Amino acid sequence: xxxxxxxxxxxxxxxLAVVSLLISVKEAEFTFIKEKTNATAGNLSVQxxxxxxxxxxxxxxxxxxNYPQTLCKITAKGIEAFEQYVKxxxxxxx
Amino acid sequence: xxxxxxxxxxxxxxxLAVVSLLISVKEAEFTFIKEKTNATAGNLSVQxxxxxxxxxxxxxxxxxxNYPQTLCKITAKGIEAFEQYVKxxxxxxx
DNA sequence: TAGATTAGTTTATTTTATAAACCAAATTAT
DNA sequence: ATAATTTGGTTTATAAAATAAACTAATCTA
Numbered sequence: 001x002x003x004x005x006x007x008x009x010x011x012x013x014x015x016l017a018v019v020s021l022l023i024s025v026k027e028a029e030f031t032f033i034k035e036k037t038n039a040t041a042g043n044l045s046v047q048x049x050x051x052x053x054x055x056x057x058x059x060x061x062x063x064x065x066n067y068p069q070t071l072c073k074i075t076a077k078g079i080e081a082f083e084q085y086v087k088x089x090x091x092x093x094x
Numbered sequence: 095x096x097x098x099x100x101x102x103x104x105x106x107x108x109x110l111a112v113v114s115l116l117i118s119v120k121e122a123e124f125t126f127i128k129e130k131t132n133a134t135a136g137n138l139s140v141q142x143x144x145x146x147x148x149x150x151x152x153x154x155x156x157x158x159x160n161y162p163q164t165l166c167k168i169t170a171k172g173i174e175a176f177e178q179y180v181k182x183x184x185x186x187x188x
Numbered sequence: 189t190a191g192a193t194t195a196g197t198t199t200a201t202t203t204t205a206t207a208a209a210c211c212a213a214a215t216t217a218t
Numbered sequence: 219a220t221a222a223t224t225t226g227g228t229t230t231a232t233a234a235a236a237t238a239a240a241c242t243a244a245t246c247t248a
Contacts, residue, residue: 002130020186036097037096041196125225155227
């Protein structure tokens with residue numbers, strides 16, 4: 001196979017950034033991710049939900065200092081998918 | 095900057111494959127690219143045209159053995175864009 | 189208590205990707 | 219000779235994705 005399939009869920013700038021970030025920090029708040037990725041809240045909300053649907057991240061909603069807080073954590077499946085994606089990418093980069 | 099911008103023109107599985115391929119072979123026929131990338135003719139036609147609009151590839155149409163032949167060639171701008179894209183990608187992969 | 193801020197979600201719009209339909213010429217089969 | 223099929227595509231229509239804009243709900247601040 002010349003070019004490997006690129007998981008469409010990860011082949012999105014924002015979702016890739018989110019997963020990449022979560023792999024390095026394990027857990028992060030919505031607002032932190034938003035800042036680091038320069039995403040708009042709406043876009044981030046949508047994309048994080050897709051990652052959740054896919055089982056790539058886990059989302060916990062709670063309150064912190066009276067404000068709602070959305071926490072995101074990468075799952076084993078998410079790490080696996082990311083590694084696979086990077087491997088597939090290699091076939092395009094040589 | 096945490097995550098660098100990914101040129102949307104290259105951040106597409108098919109267009110990335112086309113550019114990657116053209117960088118390695120310099121020039122290729124439409125049908126050859128189609129086979130190597132497993133793309134449908136319609137999709138390939140559209141995507142190659144976008145790369146042309148962007149000045150990333152050059153397209154030559156001629157006849158060969160009585161049949162129309164579409165030749166694609168990478169441009170300096172295309173190579174430059176690819177290298178930049180790969181560099182930007184690194185910011186997501188570590 | 190009116191206005192602004194935080195932390196999001198939902199809906200609408202735009203952009204992309206993909207599939208389906210089409211075209212013209214050439215070839216093959218009848 | 220002509221009907222059907224194949225080659226090499228393009229164009230148009232549809233589906234999916236990304237993004238922006240609008241909205242919600244609670245809190246804080248002047």
